[in-house]
Amino acid sequence: MHPRRARLLAVTTATLGFGALGTATAHAETPSFCQGRYVCLENGTAFGAPADAYPETSGDDRITAEQIVRDCAAESEQDIPGVACGFYPYAEPRTTGYGTWKPLTADFSNCYGGNEQNNLTWSHSNEYSTSNSVTVGAGVEIGLSELVKASIQTSYQHTWGRSTGSTQSFSAFVPKGHKAHLQHRYQRQEVTGVLWIDYEHTGTGPMEGHGHHYWAITDFTAVSPVKDEDGVVRDQVALSRPQRLQQGDCPD
Structure with missing residues (x-):
């Protein structure tokens, strides 16, 4: 059965089952992980679909993956009444290697030369955040990270979530007539699972389920920095490849 059809059948069955008793019974049951990638109710109904199966805009009986x-x-950060969420990982988090290099400083243009001493230095403590496979704003990541972290630590006693990077000092020399900047990268880890939500109210307002109590996103992937045993991220710092100065890089 196509995953999207499986979700639609499931939430319809769930709504029929609870609808006659009213919305107050929406939290009477916490879905369980089942069939390798879905969540199930006690009556055996399985539901869930990948994020790209959800519509781009919401309606009376449809919701977007972004809203979920x-x-x-928000529920994880603020304990929102009437909403319950959970995340079931498919397997233990896996290390995916180093991410791409990202700038730490602006370009330094060595317009006039100088001695052989280092002329570009950096000493800083970075904040490392998390991300996920559904595009949302940066402010959302904190609460979502805490939700995933709770599941990861319960299942695997694994470190997860945002972290402060180790304070480092790094110096480099940019040759005369060139420009460059300091950059860094760090190891990442990711976990894939199913993210589910249970709405007490099925209306179309804020924190409501658009016609259904239960929804779930399968194959939901969350990404976090890899931490040492002390919970600190050890990043790599390097000088970008020096580029020749162009007109306008130096003051007249």
């Missing part, structure tokens, strides 16, 4: 993620993040 945002609402779960």
Whole structure:
């Protein structure tokens, strides 16, 4: 059965089952992980679909994947009444290697030369955040990270989430007539699972389920920095490849 059809059938069955008793019974049941990638109710109904199966805009009986993620993040941070969320990982988090290099400083233009002493230095403590496979704003990541972290630590006693990077000092020399900047990268880890949400109210307002109590996103992937045993991220710092100065890089 196509995952999207499986979700639609499931939430319809769930709504029929609870609808006659009213919305107050929406939290009477916490879905369980089942069938390798879905969540199930006690009556055996499985539901869930990948994020790209959800519509781009919401309606009376449809919801966007972005709203599910945002609402779960808000519930995790603020304990929103009438909303419950959970995340079931498919397997233990896996290290995915170093990410791409990102600038730490602006370009330094060596217009006039100088001695052989280092002329570009950096000493800083970075904040490392998390991300996920559904595009949402940076402010959402904190709450969502805490939701995933709770599941990871319960299942695997694994470090997860945002972290402060180790304070480092790094110096480099930029040759005369060139410009360059300091850059860094760090190891990442990711975990894939199913993210589910249970709405007490099924209306179309804020924190409501657009016609259904239960929704779930399968194959939901969250990414976090790899931490040492002390919980600190050890990043790599390097000088970018020096580029020749162009007109306008130096003051007249």
